[in-house]
Amino acid sequence: MGTYTITTLGAATELLTLPLDQPLAEWTDPRIVQVPRGISRHVVRFVRAQNQIFAFKEATERYVIREHHLLRALADASVPVVDAFGTVTERTDTSGEVLGSLLITRHLPYSLPYRALFTERSLPDLRARLLDALAQLFVRLHLAGFFWGDCSLSNTLFRRDAGSLAAYLVDAETGEMHEQLTIGQRTHDITIATENIAGELMDLQAGGYLSEDADPIEMAIALQPRYEKLWTELTDDQVYSASESYKIEERVRRLNSLGFDVSEIGIRSEDAGRTLRFETHIVEPGHHARRVYALTGLQVQENQAKGMLSDLARFRAKWIEGVGHDIPEDLAARRWLDEKFYGVLSMVPAELRKKLPDAELFHEIGEHRWLMSERLGRDVGRPAAVEDYVRTVLAKLPDASVRILTEPTTEELPVVAE
Incomplete structure (x- = not known):
């Protein structure tokens, strides 16, 4: 029997029965499953254990420990990344030969x-x-x-988020954590990403998955202006006339609409008090998601949260109109959760509920109802919308929570010597 040291962030008794003293490429354990994944330079295996899916990646001990620490640090900073669960180090096989270490992460449900x-x-x-x-x-x-250093589409996973996408970092092995990035570091990171993304989009086009009239290079270059616009909105100081202090509230609302909180506002007078400078410090993502959690206890994506808060506001407004007096938001949220949110989801057959996260399912049903009503020129009502959505859309979707495949979708690239 070989040797190893396993360190995890929770109980992992079932993982101890895996062949941790064997090269990852040689694992034949029946718990290994195939899920949709990107291309990797390293050997990666997915294992169903403890009622969830874990990803095992083999690399040198130095890189495994470093990446584990980086993923934990990013998670602590509220950055969307895969969950680093543990490491397996100091591995040797039965003959005493040294093996690569293993990074263990939890598979991200509903990700693609x-x-x-x-x-x-x-x-x-x-x-x-x-x-x-x-x-x-x-x-x-x-x-x-x-500083990511090697951003690519293959190093990212995506979740559907109320008609949009949410991106999660998967691979952090080339990254570096700094107190603050310079303009040069940020620009270099985006340049690397642009080059990698252009190449991946060319591969998609060659495989027939991207239309011939699309320009992969032009698409990839479009990343930088999107990034710069958002970065400027979040970080740049703005100077207002003293008579325009209302614009401070407008700026805060814009930042909130982008999904960020403003944890500190610095205002200092300039030019003998005639101007104010608005400085935003330490912005944190997830403003709407945290608001939904505080009101309902639901953990959802940011765009899903925006839609839910809007729906809650309409629900509360109708209630207030009906009773003729104000209704506290927390009371309205509890009733909305029971009557509207779970009321809609309860109409979906139980065996189909798992195909989408509850919040995404609620959003899609709402969108489907609106489209049906628009097409027919009248409100079709909740039961009819749910029935039609389940029959025409949901029943045809695969189970996206954990997509188990019968064959691998990609092959690992040859392992690169570190």
Whole structure:
């Protein structure tokens, strides 16, 4: 029997029965499953254990420990990344030969690699939404002081988020954490990403998954202006006339609409008190998602949260109109959760509920109801909308929570010597 040291962030008794003293490429354990994934330079295996899916990646001990620490640091900074669960180090096989170490991460439920986005049920204007999601991810990484160094579509996973996409960092092995990034570091990171993304889009086009009239280079170059616009909105100081102090509130609302909180506002007078400078410090993503969690206890994506808050506001307004007096928001949220949110979801057959996260399912049913009503020129009502959505859309979708495949979708590239 070989040797190893396993360190995890929670109980992992079932993982101890895996062949941890064997090279990862040689594992034949029946718990190994195939899920949609991107291309990797390293050997990666997915294992179903403890009622969830874990990803195992083999690399040198130095890189495994470093990447584990980086992923944990990014998660602590509220950056969307895969969950680093543990490491297996000091591995040797039965003959005493040293093996590479293993990084263990939890598989991200309902996530898809970029290739699956182009080959399965597509979003409207998918290319723009993909770049918007990447721009938002880059801004969050850079605000946290993280230099990615090797961004690519293959190193990212995507979740559907109320008609948009949310991007998650998967591979952090080339990254560096700094107290603050320079302009040069940020620009270099985006340049690397642009080059890698252009190449991956060319591969998609060669495989027939991207239309011939699309320009992969032009698409990739469009990442930088999206990133710069969002970065400027979040970080630049703005000077207002003293008579325009109302614009401070407008700026805060714009930042909130982008999904960020403003944790500190610095205002200092200039030119003998005639101007004010607005400085935003330490912006944190997830403003609407945190608001939904505080009101309902639901953990959802940011765009899903925006839609839910809007729906809650309409629900509360109708209630207030009906009773003729104000209703506290927390009381309205509890009633909305029971009557509207779970009321809609309860109409979906139980065996189909798992195909989409609850918040995304609620959003899609609402969109479907609106489209049906628009087409027929009248409100079709909740039961009819749910029945039609389940029959025409949901029943035809695969189970997206964890997509188990019968054959691998990609092959690992040869392992690169570190």
